[in-house]
Amino acid sequence: xxxxxxxxxxxxxxxxxxxxxxxxxxxxxxxxxxxxxxxxxxxxxxxxxxxxxxxxxxxxxxxxxxxxxxxxxxxxxxxxxxxxxxxxxxxxxxxxxxxxxxxxxxxxxxxxxxxxxxxxxxxxxxxxxxxxxxxxxxxxxxxxxxxxxxxxxxxxxxxxxxxxxxxxxxxxxxxxxxxxxxxxxxxxxxxxxxxxxxxxxxxxxxxxxxxxxxxxxxxxxxxxxxxxxxxxxxxxxxxxxxxxxxxxxxxxxxxx
Amino acid sequence: xxxxxxxxxxxxxxxxxxxxxxxxxxxxxxxxxxxxxxxxxxxxxxxxxxxxxxxxxxxxxxxxxxxxxxxxxxxxxxxxxxxxxxxxxxxxxxxxxxxxxxxxxxxxxxxxxxxxxxxxxxxxxxxxxxxxxxxxxxxxxxxxxxxxxxxxxxxxxxxxxxxxxxxxxxxxxxxxxxxxxxxxxxxxxxxxxxxxxxxxxxxxxxxxxxxxxxxxxxxxxxxxxxxxxxxxxxxxxxxxxxxxxxxxxxxxxxxxxxxxxxxxxxxxxxxxxxxxxxxxxxxxxxxxxxxxxxxxxxxxxxxxxxxxxxxxxxxxxxxxxxxxxxxxxxxxxxxxxxxxxxxxxxxxxxxxxxxxxxxxxxxxxxxxxxxxxxxxxxxxxxxxxxxxxxxxxxx
Numbered sequence: 001x002x003x004x005x006x007x008x009x010x011x012x013x014x015x016x017x018x019x020x021x022x023x024x025x026x027x028x029x030x031x032x033x034x035x036x037x038x039x040x041x042x043x044x045x046x047x048x049x050x051x052x053x054x055x056x057x058x059x060x061x062x063x064x065x066x067x068x069x070x071x072x073x074x075x076x077x078x079x080x081x082x083x084x085x086x087x088x089x090x091x092x093x094x095x096x097x098x099x100x101x102x103x104x105x106x107x108x109x110x111x112x113x114x115x116x117x118x119x120x121x122x123x124x125x126x127x128x129x130x131x132x133x134x135x136x137x138x139x140x141x142x143x144x145x146x147x148x149x150x151x152x153x154x155x156x157x158x159x160x161x162x163x164x165x166x167x168x169x170x171x172x173x174x175x176x177x178x179x180x181x182x183x184x185x186x187x188x189x190x191x192x193x194x195x196x197x198x199x200x201x202x203x204x205x206x207x208x209x210x211x212x213x214x215x216x217x218x219x220x221x222x223x224x225x226x227x228x229x230x231x232x233x234x235x236x237x238x239x240x241x242x243x244x245x246x247x248x249x250x251x252x253x254x255x256x
Numbered sequence: 257x258x259x260x261x262x263x264x265x266x267x268x269x270x271x272x273x274x275x276x277x278x279x280x281x282x283x284x285x286x287x288x289x290x291x292x293x294x295x296x297x298x299x300x301x302x303x304x305x306x307x308x309x310x311x312x313x314x315x316x317x318x319x320x321x322x323x324x325x326x327x328x329x330x331x332x333x334x335x336x337x338x339x340x341x342x343x344x345x346x347x348x349x350x351x352x353x354x355x356x357x358x359x360x361x362x363x364x365x366x367x368x369x370x371x372x373x374x375x376x377x378x379x380x381x382x383x384x385x386x387x388x389x390x391x392x393x394x395x396x397x398x399x400x401x402x403x404x405x406x407x408x409x410x411x412x413x414x415x416x417x418x419x420x421x422x423x424x425x426x427x428x429x430x431x432x433x434x435x436x437x438x439x440x441x442x443x444x445x446x447x448x449x450x451x452x453x454x455x456x457x458x459x460x461x462x463x464x465x466x467x468x469x470x471x472x473x474x475x476x477x478x479x480x481x482x483x484x485x486x487x488x489x490x491x492x493x494x495x496x497x498x499x500x501x502x503x504x505x506x507x508x509x510x511x512x513x514x515x516x517x518x519x520x521x522x523x524x525x526x527x528x529x530x531x532x533x534x535x536x537x538x539x540x541x542x543x544x545x546x547x548x549x550x551x552x553x554x555x556x557x558x559x560x561x562x563x564x565x566x567x568x569x570x571x572x573x574x575x576x577x578x579x580x581x582x583x584x585x586x587x588x589x590x591x592x593x594x595x596x597x598x599x600x601x602x603x604x605x606x607x608x609x610x611x612x613x614x615x616x617x618x619x620x621x622x623x624x625x626x627x628x629x630x631x632x633x634x635x636x637x638x639x640x641x642x643x644x645x646x647x648x649x650x651x
Contacts, residue, residue, distance in 0.1 A: 064566055065645040084571055091644075092568020103563045103648070107272055119261060120568045164567070 010037040017070035030056040032226040043198040044205045045217035053226035058176045062097045096165030098175035102157040104149040110160045111145040135163040155186025175206035266580035280549045281589035287539030288593025288620040294535045296610035298528025305520045314480045317512045319473040328469025333497040343489035345482040348377035350474040353465045360426040361414040370452040373460025381476040389421035389436025397456035404432040408440045408450035430463045543627035550635035562647025575640035582632020590624030
């Protein structure tokens with residue numbers, strides 16, 4: 001599989017990746033040799049039925065899990081050779097992860113949640129606050145900065161999670177079914193944010209099993225039984241959210 | 257992350273579940289307060305003992321029998337000590353026979369701890385003056401008159417609001433006339449020094465103890481500097497009168513106030529150590545409470561740990577966070593425990609005025625910090641070791 005994009009050097013380079021769970025009789029081969037490169041600035045959707053290994057792949061790409069075999073180069077660095085401490089650094093600086101279940105820290109304000117990765121990066125409080133507010137503004141939730149997760153709707157929580165993922169300006173934004181728990185309106189909000197992020201040059205990889213979500217990406221990869229079944233470039237992304245695609249920064253409150 | 261940041265995170269963790277944190281702190285609070293307070297009680301009683309022995313006077317010696325049963329101290333031996341030739345430095349000799357008994361007045365019974373039978377010289381030698389009424393005289397003793405001088409506690413128990421002097425009380429089936437009340441004495445440890453009554457030796461032997469060996473002999477020296485001389489003079493006299501049952505041992509033991517002070521202080525120190533050890537156990541239990549709660553917290557917040565790790569929290573950051581949380585619990589609990597102990601030490605406990613030992617505060621606080629670090633360490637290490645994916649998948 002060669003790089004299809006023309007956006008420069010690959011930010012992500014995966015070679016013959018396999019992942020095996022369990023031993024003996026109960027062995028499960030979640031990934032059976034995935035090879036794949038993603039260029040800087042690309043917008044990739046990974047689709048596949050449940051059990052196709054897409055979540056496993058995502059966790060490995062996010063450095064949350066380690067592969068059984070194969071190589072994973074992130075920004076040119078072989079992740080398998082990194083120490084625990086360096087992996088934490090990679091997760092902090094290079095990757096922004098958006099979970100299906102939002103995964104905000106409970107009883108902690110939206111602002112504090114967004115500030116968290118910066119706190120781990122050692123950014124000073126004043127600057128941290130400014131950058132976190134800017135990220136919240138980007139997802140249109142600046143006016144909800146002091147709300148705790150349980151005071152926010154699902155869509156709003158996910159937008160906070162997106163703000164948290166992009167606040168460190170990572171090379172790679174990974175989203176594991178980010179719209180899986182959301183209604184169509186919130187889904188559209190999130191996808192609009194992703195469109196804008198990608199327009200601003202961020203590399204995005206998301207997992208979905210909703211075709212209309214997959215249709216908005218520039219490139220669609222389908223997994224089946226832990227292997228890449230198809231990899232297609234989509235020149236004209238469909239979907240209703242296109243007007244916001246090329247505007248730089250959305251107005252806050254525009255979609256609340 | 258900075259120190260304030262870490263503390264803020266820890267504080268948020270502690271306040272997230274207020275009742276649980278409060279109960280955990282209570283465990284440490286009780287432990288720390290118990291250590292400080294019980295050591296203070298032990299210390300206080302040691303101080304009271306030494307105060308009392310010093311009040312007793314440093315010019316007295318107590319002769320006690322080493323053998324139980326026959327061959328103990330006799331009245332004849334006591335009388336022999338009043339010898340201006342062999343024992344010129346002895347001012348007075350007070351043979352003592354004492355027992356616990358019941359004293360009755362107007363239908364009220366009172367169990368008295370020490371019913372002392374002695375001679376008139378005792379009041380001066382034991383530094384126990386009579387406050388109201390009069391002491392009995394040598395003549396009273398010779399005649400075997402049944403008169404008694406009672407302590408403050410006895411007076412309060414039997415004669416609430418009445419003047420005891422001149423009243424008749426029943427002791428061991430015989431009537432005794434109260435002639436006076438002793439001046440109040442400071443109490444020692446768990447024994448009330450005012451729970452006593454003093455009567456002539458002959459009357460007490462006749463009515464209560466019988467004519468067996470004496471309990472002890474109180475000897476007063478002419479001067480505190482002559483105590484050593486008196487000790488050898490007593491030996492000279494008694495060695496003739498009271499041959500040892502087995503060679504090489506003495507049938508009696510002489511203790512002066514300084515020796516008494518030493519043995520009593522040793523006893524008090526043992527006692528303090530014992531109390532401290534019991535309190536330390538409760539502190540340990542409090543520490544285990546912290547481990548328990550931190551384990552629950554870590555389990556409960558496994559997902560949160562996963563999220564934090566996914567956002568780039570380092571192993572050390574997670575470890576520090578949970579360690580700080582545990583230490584915060586123990587330090588706040590410890591500080592409150594110190595406060596509780598300081599307040600508690602203002603009241604007298606089982607008759608002892610506690611005297612705080614400053615080092616015990618430092619020790620208890622130090623131990624509580626150590627407990628936080630030690631007992632919080634296991635759960636914190638467990639949290640820090642979690643792989644992000646395992647923590648995130650945890651339900």
